[in-house]
Amino acid sequence: MTHPRYPKATAPSTAPSWSALTAHQQVISNQPIADLFTRDPNRAETYSLNAAGIHLDFAKNRIDDAGMTLLCQLAKERGLAERIKAMYQGEAINSTEKRQVLHVALRSQLGDLPEHLRDVDAVIAQMTQFVTAVHTGQWRGFTGETITDVVNIGIGGSDLGPNMVTQALTPFHKAGIRAHFVSNVDASDLCETLKALNPARTLFIVASKTFTTTETLTNANSARQWLLATLADEAAVAKHFVAVSVNLEKVKAFGIDANNIFPMWDWVGGRYSLWSAIGLPIALACGMDHFNALRAGAAAMDEHFANAAFEQNLPVIMAMLGVWYINFWGAESQAILAYDHYLNAFTKYIQQLDMESNGKGAYLHGGYLEHHTGPVIWGEVGTNGQHSFHQLLHQGTRFVPADFIVSLTSHNPLSEHHSQLFANCLSQSRALMLGKSEAQAAAEFSAMGYSADEAKQLAHHKVMPGNRPSNTLVVESLNPKTLGALIALYEHKVFVQSVIWGINAFDQWGVELGKQLCSEIHPALVSSAAAESFDPSTNALMALYKSVNQ
């Protein structure tokens, strides 16, 4: 990466531990992970930590004590302790947007909040009242029917978090109410969702921090038309639409009753907002008690993150191992492999959290980076991924660190399903670590009856290099509390990495250009005039669209 300006002063490579880590990587690069267990019989124990109901086993990593010490030293040299304090104390650490970053305040337990954040309690109280009213049938639709279906209309942080958590907490859903999520401007998303719904029993939540997001406003307008097509009275909107936003004026202009607005604040980033009223669909699906337990789980992780020494700090350890692989081993991606079907949407959620936060190329105080930042996040629930892309994890030429996530117990204890699932999870991390040597592979072919020559030749195709690192995160049970802690763990991991890299994890200017261009392209696309003012490729593709749509 070559950029014209590069301020050496803020580069992480100027930290004394950086060059020591570069040298240490050379020392350790030929060391099999399995040998680290031989050298240190207590490794499984010493490379495991527990906090907020989460057990982290990071023993299957290409790191030793000296390396861990250097990584923690790097965190210290980059001023991590001060940055954590600055975030918790409400300094405007989102400096490019001049904003505080206070998602941590959203999970403070009631009564804990300083004066200027008391609004959080007020919104939680408003949510509690509303959720109770919907659940008890006190809140009814325009024709007097109770609400059976809630449709959250939002995108990005106003969709991925609540959507993922609502799915993950399916075993905790209340009977009689279903949550749906519409995010895509593709009408198929909205139309397919509405197909099975009765307008008289449907409540829409328009979730948009800014209330300017085109996809959300387009979907909300179409949802309102769908509602009014049946209920045929503008007054129905007040009984079927609520909104969550910072932008109260824009919500009112849309026609949503002032009493139906759940406020949020500019100090909550979209991808960190599921703890605010953006979590309303979670609370409606599961009840306020479970929503508060989710917040409490996150609060327990917040406390651990703020107080534990770096050497025992789960988010710090995971973040520094990520830095180790990205900046010293050349890893370009990170697999998130949840062995829990309820975490089906977890990787997608982490994609926004990590990639929108740390997909950056400039230093916090200006100047371009000369080192890599956030990885490509990808993955799928186990065991499904095993029959799809794990081939690449095991034998591909790429180096992909993986996080395995698994529960000790199942919400559906059916015959041997859970033991099979758990065994598969352990087998994958073990296979990644151990691999298979050429001699082992050849012996397997010989045992199958191949000649010595054939066995030798075919062996290459069965060789697995091994030494592919992974973390394993274990919870006793996937419940609101452990899920809250798990999400907060990843939030803080991402923040720690941003501090090491010297970037701002809390802005997202990179998404703006596409929005700007769309505001130019869309009017030209629907105009009858030929599009000629764009690049030739774009002009030609617009002409193609117009040839069938006009």
Ligand SMILES: O=P(O)(O)OC[C@H]1O[C@](O)(CO)[C@@H](O)[C@@H]1O
């Ligand atoms: O809640 P809003 O303002 O509609 O924004 C939705 C999403 O759009 C983004 O700005 C990116 O396009 C995300 O950061 C945000 O979560």
